[in-house]
Amino acid sequence: MSNDILRPDGGAHLRTVALPRDANASGDIFGGWTLSQMDLAGGTFAAAHSAERVVTVRIDVVEFLKPVSVVDDVSVFYELEHEGDTSIAVMIEVWARPRTGDTQHKVPEGVFCYLAVGKDSQPTQTS
Numbered sequence: 001m002s003n004d005i006l007r008p009d010g011g012a013h014l015r016t017v018a019l020p021r022d023a024n025a026s027g028d029i030f031g032g033w034t035l036s037q038m039d040l041a042g043g044t045f046a047a048a049h050s051a052e053r054v055v056t057v058r059i060d061v062v063e064f065l066k067p068v069s070v071v072d073d074v075s076v077f078y079e080l081e082h083e084g085d086t087s088i089a090v091m092i093e094v095w096a097r098p099r100t101g102d103t104q105h106k107v108p109e110g111v112f113c114y115l116a117v118g119k120d121s122q123p124t125q126t127s
Contacts, residue, residue: 012075014041029068041076042090042112050126052116062110072096086123089113
């Protein structure tokens with residue numbers, strides 16, 4: 001997995017703030033909340049890229065590197081990993097920055113796989 005210094009260039013594809021309602025009893029943000037932000041960004045990209053409805057079919061090797069804290073500024077970055085006839089794999093990284101700081105650190109990264117489906121919910125060709 002890559003180093004904190006190698007944050008992707010350009011602006012984040014999705015930005016949000018981790019809120020107290022998303023925290024566990026220890027005060028850290030639930031991993032499931034972070035996964036949902038990753039899936040939201042990746043699915044939006046996959047649908048736009050394929051010009052089709054997509055569904056998440058697999059999440060490969062998500063590694064949680066550091067916890068996300070309440071009120072951290074959370075930025076999600078993605079890039080196309082692989083495109084098949086009916087599927088798209090997207091590499092997704094999440095970076096967090098304390099609300100009162102300027103140092104960002106990578107929290108998780110992983111590959112999300114999406115399947116393009118038609119109105120009948122059956123696989124269809126990506127554009």
